[in-house]
Amino acid sequence: MKIIITTVSPTIESEVDPRFGRGAHLLVIDPDTLEWQAHPNPGVTASGGAGIQAAQFVTEHKADAVISGDFGPHAFEALNAAGMPMYVFGSACTARDAIERFKAGQLEQVGAATREDCHHEGKA
Amino acid sequence: MRIAVASGKGGTGKTTVATSLALSLTSEVSGLPMSFAPALPLFLDCDVEAPNAHLFLKPTFERRQEVSLSIPHVDEAKCTHCGKCAEVCQYHAIAVLGKKVLVFPQLCHGCGSCTLICPEGAISEVPDVMGMLESGTADRGIHFARGVMNVGEPMATPIIRQLKKWAAPKPDQIVILDASPGTSCPVVESVRGADFLLLVTEPTPFGLHDLKLAAQVGRELNLPMGVVVNRDGIGDGGVDDFCETAGLPILMRIPFDRAIAEGIAQGQTLVEIRPEYLALFQKMFLQITERER
Numbered sequence: 001m002k003i004i005i006t007t008v009s010p011t012i013e014s015e016v017d018p019r020f021g022r023g024a025h026l027l028v029i030d031p032d033t034l035e036w037q038a039h040p041n042p043g044v045t046a047s048g049g050a051g052i053q054a055a056q057f058v059t060e061h062k063a064d065a066v067i068s069g070d071f072g073p074h075a076f077e078a079l080n081a082a083g084m085p086m087y088v089f090g091s092a093c094t095a096r097d098a099i100e101r102f103k104a105g106q107l108e109q110v111g112a113a114t115r116e117d118c119h120h121e122g123k124a
Numbered sequence: 125m126r127i128a129v130a131s132g133k134g135g136t137g138k139t140t141v142a143t144s145l146a147l148s149l150t151s152e153v154s155g156l157p158m159s160f161a162p163a164l165p166l167f168l169d170c171d172v173e174a175p176n177a178h179l180f181l182k183p184t185f186e187r188r189q190e191v192s193l194s195i196p197h198v199d200e201a202k203c204t205h206c207g208k209c210a211e212v213c214q215y216h217a218i219a220v221l222g223k224k225v226l227v228f229p230q231l232c233h234g235c236g237s238c239t240l241i242c243p244e245g246a247i248s249e250v251p252d253v254m255g256m257l258e259s260g261t262a263d264r265g266i267h268f269a270r271g272v273m274n275v276g277e278p279m280a281t282p283i284i285r286q287l288k289k290w291a292a293p294k295p296d297q298i299v300i301l302d303a304s305p306g307t308s309c310p311v312v313e314s315v316r317g318a319d320f321l322l323l324v325t326e327p328t329p330f331g332l333h334d335l336k337l338a339a340q341v342g343r344e345l346n347l348p349m350g351v352v353v354n355r356d357g358i359g360d361g362g363v364d365d366f367c368e369t370a371g372l373p374i375l376m377r378i379p380f381d382r383a384i385a386e387g388i389a390q391g392q393t394l395v396e397i398r399p400e401y402l403a404l405f406q407k408m409f410l411q412i413t414e415r416e417r
Contacts, residue, residue: 049216049231056210059221074228082221 003029003102004058005095006068010038012096016089018069021051027095028061031103034096051075058084067098067107069114076113086110126299127412128318130341132334134305136324137354137378142167142302143180144394145322148405149298150264163297167262169270170314171304172255172283178270180393183262189290191271191283192251193234198225202246209238209247230278255283257290267297280310288317307337312345320412321347322375328359332366339370348415350408355380373415375408 006023007014012034017023021043029036042057043050051071055078058066065085079086087107092098101107129142149165169177196209196218207220217231218238229252239247254277259269269291271283293299303314315321321342325335335351342349351367356377367374378384378394378401387397395402 052216
């Protein structure tokens, strides 16, 4: 099994980054062994469509679920289309904490975008 | 001759200046070379997100055309989900997620790269309507055209680009372009290709801050520029100092005057409220054309 969590720094002891599209890192974690691998979030530098880029990363890595704090409408639509379960980290502090709570079934699954659309015009 | 009116800061009086400048060019301008005089001016309201010049120039719209962008449509039967379209898209407007392809019309800039790169020929382009272009005759015979962006659309630039193409001026017709506030893409698209950039500001720190930004845009585009100081008498001397050091001529000053504000709030133009401005706008126009020659 493979879970992806957005984190502030590239380690399992890092705080969860509450932003999905623009969260600093994407941590790929095996919940059974707690083996992890950190990747820079490709969405961070995007002028627009950050959530979509991050969603593509999650799909390409064939994750089974994704944990973050805030899924924008584009990210939600993309992850939803890919059939990717989305969870919010709630009061979990670190990525390790979040994955433990996920295993214990304590994280809330998201059924809709957690934020309204922010329209930003990219470079036209 | 195309004169673009911009400001940086919103609410400084772009439309006040642009509409009165257009009106001043509908009557005889003494001292104007014949080649500039024949046609009535064309007014383009390029603030497609919140057009308001029609409130002052009161056009009757006779011609309308929808504005659309060509966005991708994916034939799922042909798609192999290779992901090349998503890879080439600079705006992440198309995403391949496992066995699904998603198009995000609001992020699409209509460049057509995905259509070109698809090895299966699975992508065709369909029009996505973003707004409307309208034109007609306004007060004193001014040719008037504007773009109106649909609610919820995020991108103004393609509408402005198509407005400028659609409402093409006659040879020698003077064009006044009223830009939106700010200095981002829509403003650049509005003022691009102009012969002169008129920057309307107010003598406040906020006005000055945004004037500097707007002047940078003008410089980047190599446009000759001049400044109109509106609400003259308030604030401080910062704008004057900046214009002097930057070599920006101050072409007009409009005083901070309650009667002007009241008139504009009632939909009157500056030259209606203060008819003496007709001659002042004509004089400013002559200064601009002389600078050009």
